[in-house]
Amino acid sequence: MNDMRLMERVVDDTRIKISAKDVQVWYGDSHAIKDVNIDILDKTVTAFIGPSGCGKSTFLRTLNRMNDTIPICRVEGEILLDGENIYDRKVDPVQLRARVGMVFQKPNPFPKSIYDNVAYGPRIHGLTRNKAELDEVVESALKKAALWKEVKDRLTAPGTGLSGGQQQRLCIARAVATSPEVLLMDEPCSALDPIATAQVEELIDELRENFSVVIVTHSMQQAARVSQKTAFFHMGNLVEYGDTTQIFTKPSDPRTESYITGRIG
Numbered sequence: 001m002n003d004m005r006l007m008e009r010v011v012d013d014t015r016i017k018i019s020a021k022d023v024q025v026w027y028g029d030s031h032a033i034k035d036v037n038i039d040i041l042d043k044t045v046t047a048f049i050g051p052s053g054c055g056k057s058t059f060l061r062t063l064n065r066m067n068d069t070i071p072i073c074r075v076e077g078e079i080l081l082d083g084e085n086i087y088d089r090k091v092d093p094v095q096l097r098a099r100v101g102m103v104f105q106k107p108n109p110f111p112k113s114i115y116d117n118v119a120y121g122p123r124i125h126g127l128t129r130n131k132a133e134l135d136e137v138v139e140s141a142l143k144k145a146a147l148w149k150e151v152k153d154r155l156t157a158p159g160t161g162l163s164g165g166q167q168q169r170l171c172i173a174r175a176v177a178t179s180p181e182v183l184l185m186d187e188p189c190s191a192l193d194p195i196a197t198a199q200v201e202e203l204i205d206e207l208r209e210n211f212s213v214v215i216v217t218h219s220m221q222q223a224a225r226v227s228q229k230t231a232f233f234h235m236g237n238l239v240e241y242g243d244t245t246q247i248f249t250k251p252s253d254p255r256t257e258s259y260i261t262g263r264i265g
């Protein structure tokens, strides 16, 4: 291994943002996630791939305690965010979700104006002191989500009146407005056409300058395009995790190979 590769690896090891330790998830008696251990890096896009029902979304939701909202769901193990267990009793899930934001499969803007959609998080978390500061946060979030130019003259129009791709970028703006450290994306492009998908993928690449991004995707091409790390799940197990190029060119587990070559899925 040359010096540069060695250096990258050392840097990587110091950039752990989330560390999952022995994570198990049950829905009632059904064991959906089995003993998952993974270190997710800061300022990196990590893709979760695997066949339908393997637990990608379930595991993603453990990372900001979104599973708390499902009564039959039980999570065991630890999820450390910068070393602190997010399942600790003293952690407020609402505050946590400002640090670990989420974008869903289907764009889900609130029935409010474009401005109010983005201002929602900063308002409920009291992140700004006055209207001028809030205006700045809204503008900056819309710029990060590559939507500012398209909406700057109609900030008071309803968010639901935008196109599907614009709505998804609005939801991304809403998520980044609280300056989260991690952004979770559950199949963010599945409801979008190819042009809007390309825009969101480009955006994901830009977001990793500031955030750790974790994306669940059914599209292996998308995982290969946007991520630097890939985790392959199968029947609730994390089968393989590594550099995206390695997972797609030299997987070490036969189940990963079967999936990426289209034999299972």
Ligand SMILES: Nc1ncnc2c1ncn2[C@@H]1O[C@H](COP(=O)(O)OP(=O)(O)OP(=O)(O)O)[C@@H](O)[C@H]1O
Residues within 6 Å of the ligand: 027, 032, 050, 051, 052, 053, 054, 055, 056, 057, 058, 059, 070
């Ligand atoms: N709310 C729920 N209640 C009960 N079981 C659930 C719930 N959500 C998911 N499951 C079950 O947990 C397992 C994992 O589902 P999950 O949605 O996490 O998989 P996935 O890999 O994201 O699937 P897909 O790619 O189809 O979205 C499946 O067996 C699913 O039926």
